[in-house]
Amino acid sequence: xxxxxxxxxxxxxxxxxxxxxxxxxxxxxxxxxxxxxxxxxxxxxxxxxxxxxxxxxxxxxxxxxxxxxxxxxxxxxxxxxxxxxxxxxxxxxxxxxxxxxxxxxxxxxxxxxxxxxxxxxxxxxxxxxxxxxxxxxxxxxxxxxxxxxxxxxxxxxxxxxxxxxxxxxxxxxxxxxxxxxxxxxxxxxxxxxxxxxxxxxxxxxxxxxxxxxxxxxxxxxxxxxxxxxxxxxxxxxxxxxxxxxxxxxxxxxxxxxxxxxxxxxxxxxxxx
Numbered sequence: 593x594x595x596x597x598x599x600x601x602x603x604x605x606x607x608x609x610x611x612x613x614x615x616x617x618x619x620x621x622x623x624x625x626x627x628x629x630x631x632x633x634x635x636x637x638x639x640x641x642x643x644x645x646x647x648x649x650x651x652x653x654x655x656x657x658x659x660x661x662x663x664x665x666x667x668x669x670x671x672x673x674x675x676x677x678x679x680x681x682x683x684x685x686x687x688x689x690x691x692x693x694x695x696x697x698x699x700x701x702x703x704x705x706x707x708x709x710x711x712x713x714x715x716x717x718x719x720x721x722x723x724x725x726x727x728x729x730x731x732x733x734x735x736x737x738x739x740x741x742x743x744x745x746x747x748x749x750x751x752x753x754x755x756x757x758x759x760x761x762x763x764x765x766x767x768x769x770x771x772x773x774x775x776x777x778x779x780x781x782x783x784x785x786x787x788x789x790x791x792x793x794x795x796x797x798x799x800x801x802x803x804x805x806x807x808x809x810x811x812x813x814x815x816x817x818x819x820x821x822x823x824x825x826x827x828x829x830x831x832x833x834x835x836x837x838x839x840x841x842x843x844x845x846x847x848x849x850x851x852x853x854x855x856x857x858x859x860x861x862x863x864x
Contacts, residue, residue, distance in 0.1 A: 624778030634740030634816030660767035666696035795855025
């Protein structure tokens with residue numbers, strides 16, 4: 593059985609940094625499913641929530657990326673999901689977060705820290721701790737996340753669960769004023785370079801091949817097309833820079849549509 597969540601809380605805000613596939617440098621390994629080479633006007637997925645072990649100043653997250661990545665121009669992104677970041681929050685709880693940037697992370701911010709995202713509905717608190725979390729081999733808890741572009745206002749709206757939370761005005765962006773060029777779903781870890789690979793976990797801390805109830809997943813992967821329709825992704829690729837540390841695999845079935853399993857333990861005999 594899988595439970596969906598909507599959380600309301602007054603916990604502090606959260607934040608993180610993202611690098612797209614053409615910019616990825618250590619120490620930001622990803623394990624994601626991605627679609628490219630089309631015009632996208634939004635994305636939706638169901639992500640199960642875990643409480644990965646995170647060491648030092650690291651963080652671990654699961655999220656959706658809506659990206660405009662035009663050659664020779666700063667990347668624009670809108671992002672939503674959950675993250676564990678103990679050095680920021682002084683706890684190890686997974687927390688709901690959003691992030692945006694219009695200039696390759698030279699500016700922009702997470703949640704409501706700077707002017708940008710306009711919250712129109714207080715039912716879901718950005719930065720809320722998510723509880724309960726999925727159990728290895730047991731109950732799974734998941735949340736539905738959706739970002740889409742309003743064809744009339746051109747603003748980008750956010751829905752968490754069944755609640756429409758607010759929007760990013762289109763004039764925040766350059767290339768995302770029109771459409772996205774890449775959609776990604778999955779996980780990322782930030783790890784300090786301390787000589788050996790971090791033991792920070794992604795997802796459940798178990799590899800993708802363990803499957804349901806044991807690995808992190810993103811399911812019912814959809815995009816919004818130019819007609820403002822949600823459609824299942826096609827030609828879903830996968831990216832894992834360090835597959836012996838954090839892996840990903842994709843699949844399809846009638847119940848879940850397009851999906852990925854992803855994650856891993858980090859440091860292990862094959863990931864040093």
